[in-house]
Amino acid sequence: MAKPLRKLGFLTIGLFDEADPRRGHQSTLDMIGLGERLGLDSAWLRHRHLQFGISSPVAVLAAASQITDHIHLGTAVTPLGWENPLRLAEDLSTVDVLSGGRLNPGVSVGSPMHYDDVKGTLYPDTADVEDFTYRRVERLLAIVGGERVTGFRGTEGFEEFSDHVQPHSPGLRDRMWYGGAGLRSAEWAGEHRMNFLTSSVVRAEDGLSDFAELQRRHITAFRDRHPEGRVSQGLVVIPTDSADAGQRARYAEYAAKRLPRTRAPQxxxxxxxSPDYVGTSAQLAERLAEHAAYQEIDEVAFALPFSFEHADYVQILTDMAERLGPALGWRPARR
Incomplete structure (x- = not known):
């Protein structure tokens, strides 16, 4: 039996119209503000490089930090193949300071998507020697943690220089997350004292093709190595309690179109x-209670569907906070 849900959040990729990008970004900020008013614990943004979704979550979260007071703000995830760890550490620390210690950066490794097409612009001089392994995360963790990045510290003329990234936010290292789809990622995150983000995608390993069981194994492997670490699950979950007939039909059609890809590894x-979960809060709570991985966690960041309208997201978030959350044993910390 699943334990009562302790933390409830949501994840969005923040789609926008190429001809009017401000409206989509403002919609994302409005959703984060709504999440805070509803008492949700966290709001997470996913990167979309060279697409019509948020390409700079850290910048958007900086804006969100100034219109909210309590909700935690995260990235799920930042693909480090696109980032310089030192520069990213400066941005993350700055936003964490601005937010009052509410930033939860999630990261992953691997080559950037379509690397052969973009490497000449992204890394024109170093494309063939860039390291996209876990070592890139280790560099970021060390820098965020306050390790020295230069041999010089002192005064030069009228300017003072630090030997570690400024501003330094001491609690940020403990709020770093790794987003992983495989068993080795879960083990590595635990071994390196990170928190663990597990989503609606896992890697079929050891001959298994049961999503929930694979995800459960990842959570167990992580906790074996880091018992105090946090785990957040990011399934697509769409409550329909207050949805009108048109919304319910569109939500069902969305899930049905995506269902074939869940039947075998891709x-x-x-x-x-994972299949998308659509239904009333009572139905969703019953289905989640039977989910082997959900039974192991007490923290979620349910993913919003990609291509819905702002009014749909308002309905989903409202039902999520006011109906689904309580059905899962969750209570808002603040309203």
């Missing part, structure tokens, strides 16, 4: 996708 990476 592509060379053998990625296994």
């Amino acid at each position: 592509g060379p990476g053998r990625l296994l996708f």
